[in-house]
Amino acid sequence: MSTAWNTFYRQFFELEGYKNFLVGLEHTAIIAVCGLLLGLIVGCLLATCQMLPKTNGLIKALSKAADVYIALFRGTPMVVQLLLIHFVIFPAIGINIDSVIEAVLVFGLNSGAYVSEIMRGGILSVDIGQTEAGRALGLTYGQTMLRIVLPQAIKNVVPTLGNEFITLLKETSVVSFIAVVDLTKAFQNIANSTYEYIIPYLVLALSYLVLVLLVTGLIRLVERRLRASDKR
Amino acid sequence: MISVKNVYKNFGPKGEIKVLSGTSCEIKKGEQVVIIGPSGSGKSTMLRCMNLLEEPTYGEVWLGDSLLTPADPYLHPEVIMASKTFEKMKNADPDREDADIIAEIKAKDLLKKHEGKAYRAALKAIELESRIDINLARQRMGMVFQHFNLFNNLTVLQNMLLAPVKLKIMSKEEAEEKALALLERIGLLDKKDEYPSKLSGGQKQRVAIIRALVMNPEVILFDEPTSALDPEMVGEVLDLMKQLAEEGMTMVIVTHEMGFAREVADRVLFMADGVIAEEGPPEELFTNPQNPRLQQFLQKVL
Numbered sequence: 001m002s003t004a005w006n007t008f009y010r011q012f013f014e015l016e017g018y019k020n021f022l023v024g025l026e027h028t029a030i031i032a033v034c035g036l037l038l039g040l041i042v043g044c045l046l047a048t049c050q051m052l053p054k055t056n057g058l059i060k061a062l063s064k065a066a067d068v069y070i071a072l073f074r075g076t077p078m079v080v081q082l083l084l085i086h087f088v089i090f091p092a093i094g095i096n097i098d099s100v101i102e103a104v105l106v107f108g109l110n111s112g113a114y115v116s117e118i119m120r121g122g123i124l125s126v127d128i129g130q131t132e133a134g135r136a137l138g139l140t141y142g143q144t145m146l147r148i149v150l151p152q153a154i155k156n157v158v159p160t161l162g163n164e165f166i167t168l169l170k171e172t173s174v175v176s177f178i179a180v181v182d183l184t185k186a187f188q189n190i191a192n193s194t195y196e197y198i199i200p201y202l203v204l205a206l207s208y209l210v211l212v213l214l215v216t217g218l219i220r221l222v223e224r225r226l227r228a229s230d231k232r
Numbered sequence: 233m234i235s236v237k238n239v240y241k242n243f244g245p246k247g248e249i250k251v252l253s254g255t256s257c258e259i260k261k262g263e264q265v266v267i268i269g270p271s272g273s274g275k276s277t278m279l280r281c282m283n284l285l286e287e288p289t290y291g292e293v294w295l296g297d298s299l300l301t302p303a304d305p306y307l308h309p310e311v312i313m314a315s316k317t318f319e320k321m322k323n324a325d326p327d328r329e330d331a332d333i334i335a336e337i338k339a340k341d342l343l344k345k346h347e348g349k350a351y352r353a354a355l356k357a358i359e360l361e362s363r364i365d366i367n368l369a370r371q372r373m374g375m376v377f378q379h380f381n382l383f384n385n386l387t388v389l390q391n392m393l394l395a396p397v398k399l400k401i402m403s404k405e406e407a408e409e410k411a412l413a414l415l416e417r418i419g420l421l422d423k424k425d426e427y428p429s430k431l432s433g434g435q436k437q438r439v440a441i442i443r444a445l446v447m448n449p450e451v452i453l454f455d456e457p458t459s460a461l462d463p464e465m466v467g468e469v470l471d472l473m474k475q476l477a478e479e480g481m482t483m484v485i486v487t488h489e490m491g492f493a494r495e496v497a498d499r500v501l502f503m504a505d506g507v508i509a510e511e512g513p514p515e516e517l518f519t520n521p522q523n524p525r526l527q528q529f530l531q532k533v534l
Contacts, residue, residue, distance in 0.1 A: 127379075127381075129377060129381035130381060130384065132285055132377065132381060133375075133381035133383065133440075134383070134395075135285065135370065136285060136370055136374075137370065137371070137374075137394075137395035137399075137443075137447065138367045138369075138395060138447070139367070139394075139395055139398065139399065140367055147398070148383050148385065148386075148394075151385040152384055152385050155385070
């Protein structure tokens with residue numbers, strides 16, 4: 001065992017594997033966090049398109065478009081979407097950007113499809129009486145949504161959104177398909193530097209576990225803050 | 233103050249569930265009107281049609297001189313006369329009285345969507361003259377719900393301030409002064425910074441009532457305000473409503489509290505099968521009911 005650790009020490013420090021590790025960690029964090037933020041924005045927009053009262057043709061069309069979007073992004077694997085963007089769509093339209101940004105885009109757009117369903121569920125979970133009370137006072141649909149329904153909906157969806165974030169964080173391990181060095185790729189490189197796999201991959205697993213535990217703690221904290229108005 | 237004119241309300245994807253079938257009523261300023269009736273008779277739907285929480289399928293709702301719903305062609309002879317259907321029937325039989333043709337069109341529901349420019353212009357003219365934005369109208373009518381519907385994410389005071397301040401009906405200071413005075417009046421000043429989940433049912437409903445009052449409404453609609461309350465809390469809510477009635481607030485109340493109806497109402501409307509089956513002052517309606525449905529109903533509840 002001690003030789004295995006010695007090898008890992010050599011891999012990590014003498015062969016400068018830690019540099020790889022830091023780059024991987026940075027990319028994983030960027031893709032997960034930016035992906036989630038983009039996903040939140042896209043998801044809220046999609047949910048809005050679907051939930052606006054269907055009073056005119058434009059809203060009906062938007063709602064249909066959102067349905068199609070969600071079907072497409074939930075219906076195909078993330079890896080396939082990454083490959084399509086990186087090797088097919090962007091080259092075809094002549095866009096040449098950093099692969100990390102491509103990954104953020106794909107993760108954000110993909111996550112948006114899930115977040116929109118989560119948000120929709122959250123909004124539907126708020127008693128219709130809250131909306132009626134707001135409207136009966138003369139508030140507009142938008143004001144009622146913004147001031148009354150959404151704050152309660154968000155509180156209801158924080159645990160589920162947390163779940164989505166954790167899934168997203170772990171899913172980043174597929175970005176090496178488009179040659180982004182993330183945490184997984186970094187440890188693959190470290191392992192390959194001497195062809196000793198056991199410790200690097202154990203440490204890799206441990207790294208994800210620590211990240212997820214950190215995120216879980218953060219979500220709990222946010223949840224507790226938001227639950228202030230529920231204390232009986 | 234509120235006029236409900238020949239309102240129909242159908243529910244369901246094809247409108248197969250008919251809840252209101254041509255109801256009309258008139259609420260006068262300063263009047264307290266109580267609506268009673270068996271469950272499913274359409275009392276709540278009628279009340280909710282008054283502030284358009286339910287949009288009538290046909291018919292019109294007016295608040296004073298302001299039309300809240302789209303104009304209903306069947307209620308305006310001049311609109312019917314501008315329609316192609318009227319023109320055709322008139323051409324077919326030029327000697328026939330206009331009123332007679334109008335009556336036939338109404339009775340047989342003959343107007344269709346494509347009645348031509350003149351028809352649409354006549355409808356539009358009515359709406360241009362009288363129709364107002366529903367949000368503006370709702371600011372003038374308060375509503376109190378069976379399940380209170382206080383905003384769960386806001387404190388008691390925030391609940392009361394949100395609408396008047398956000399809608400710029402009064403300044404924040406003014407609204408706050410008014411809200412605090414009302415809270416003091418109902419003895420809940422010490423609860424102003426609590427969230428609704430900490431209040432009892434009776435307290436919630438009293439806060440809901442004064443939340444409507446902060447807006448200086450011209451009329452308050454009550455949708456079974458005591459039906460979700462524990463029996464010992466019904467009294468405190470009814471007492472507050474009685475006070476409002478004595479102060480001359482215009483009120484429309486859907487309730488099962490017959491004792492309250494008797495004591496407070498100027499007029500009682502009895503609804504059955506989606507129409508007002510009988511109406512009158514409470515003494516008369518309760519002691520000498522004419523309609524057999526009402527007699528049956530009173531036997532069960534009194």
